[in-house]
Amino acid sequence: MPRIRRVSQDRRDLDVKLTPMIDVVFLLLVFFLWTASFQIVERTLPGSLAEETPPGEVDLLDPPLPEDDFDNVVVRLRWIDEQVQWQINEVVLESGQALRDRLALIAEIQPEAPVVLHPDPDVPLGPVIDAYDASRWAGFDEVQFAASQETGSSARLPGDV
Amino acid sequence: MRVPTVSKRGDVNFNMTPMIDVVFLLIIFFLVSSHLATREAHMPLPLPVADTGLDPYDQAGPRITVNVLSDGSLMVAGRPVSREGFERQLADRRAQMGPDVEVRIRGDRGTAYRFVEPIMRSCVQQGIWNVTFAVFRPEDVR
Numbered sequence: 001m002p003r004i005r006r007v008s009q010d011r012r013d014l015d016v017k018l019t020p021m022i023d024v025v026f027l028l029l030v031f032f033l034w035t036a037s038f039q040i041v042e043r044t045l046p047g048s049l050a051e052e053t054p055p056g057e058v059d060l061l062d063p064p065l066p067e068d069d070f071d072n073v074v075v076r077l078r079w080i081d082e083q084v085q086w087q088i089n090e091v092v093l094e095s096g097q098a099l100r101d102r103l104a105l106i107a108e109i110q111p112e113a114p115v116v117l118h119p120d121p122d123v124p125l126g127p128v129i130d131a132y133d134a135s136r137w138a139g140f141d142e143v144q145f146a147a148s149q150e151t152g153s154s155a156r157l158p159g160d161v
Numbered sequence: 162m163r164v165p166t167v168s169k170r171g172d173v174n175f176n177m178t179p180m181i182d183v184v185f186l187l188i189i190f191f192l193v194s195s196h197l198a199t200r201e202a203h204m205p206l207p208l209p210v211a212d213t214g215l216d217p218y219d220q221a222g223p224r225i226t227v228n229v230l231s232d233g234s235l236m237v238a239g240r241p242v243s244r245e246g247f248e249r250q251l252a253d254r255r256a257q258m259g260p261d262v263e264v265r266i267r268g269d270r271g272t273a274y275r276f277v278e279p280i281m282r283s284c285v286q287q288g289i290w291n292v293t294f295a296v297f298r299p300e301d302v303r
Contacts, residue, residue: 020178023182027182027185027186027189030189031189031192034189034192034193035192035193040297040301040302041297041298041301042203042208042267042295042296042297043211043214043215043216043295043296043297043298044214044215044216044265044293044294044295044296045211045213045214045215045293045294045295045296046215046291046292046293047266047281047292047293047294077274119274120274121273121274121275121278122273122274122275123273123274124270124271124272124273124274125209125229125268125269125270125271125272125273125274125277126209126210126270126271128209128274128277129209129210129211129270129294129296130209130210130211132211133210133211133212133213133214133296136213137212137213145278145281
């Protein structure tokens with residue numbers, strides 16, 4: 001008989017201690033659920049701009065380099081039939097991966113060459129940032145967006161004839 | 162005479178538990194509500210994906226965040242603005258904070274480049290060179 005009594009007493013003790021524990025556990029659960037961020041962490045991609053100099057005007061900031069030494073690597077993104085077409089200095093590339101490979105190859109030879117991104121106005125931002133990212137990833141020192149003087153106008157590029 | 166004092170002390174100790182409970186609940190409530198308040202400024206957008214993105218907490222300074230929605234409309238500080246309105250705000254901020262102000266472009270990855278380019282051009286015209294793009298890491302999106 002005394003044994004049974006002790007057991008029941010023990011159980012009662014256990015019951016009494018469970019309530020605050022459940023309280024605390026619930027509080028911790030709620031706390032961590034709320035503080036856990038379900039939002040994807042955003043990162044920052046530093047951008048840089050190149051104002052296109054209108055024909056006939058001299059760019060005062062950058063003295064013009066000899067044309068043959070360091071040609072601009074002009075990455076052009078065209079929007080043809082709702083699809084992106086990548087071009088490096090007028091050479092058409094079939095995929096974004098091909099662009100990455102080609103840029104990595106050029107960067108190995110001359111990382112000092114300035115890369116100028118020139119997307120068509122209709123190209124979505126995703127592929128534009130992708131190409132910009134690819135140029136940075138390849139290791140070029142200078143990657144810039146070409147900003148034409150007027151929106152949507154087909155601006156002349158340094159390599160255009 | 163001693164017995165009542167002991168029982169009183171015991172009462173005080175016993176009342177502490179719900180008080181701590183309530184205080185904890187209040188702390189959590191305020192933590193959560195402040196968390197929600199900061200998150201309100203971030204409108205959910207499918208941002209572009211990039212490998213070379215940097216940790217955003219490295220750059221602490223004056224910043225203007227402009228959201229470019231998929232239809233090309235602009236949102237600054239949770240309010241829709243026209244292009245002219247944005248340029249005015251940009252000029253104001255430039256005057257207040259100086260040329261080091263960061264312009265953070267949170268663009269929908271589906272928005273056309275022609276809506277983003279004017280923002281960058283306005284920044285250059287205002288003499289702001291610190292233009293950044295908000296991006297996701299590829300491993301976070303897949």
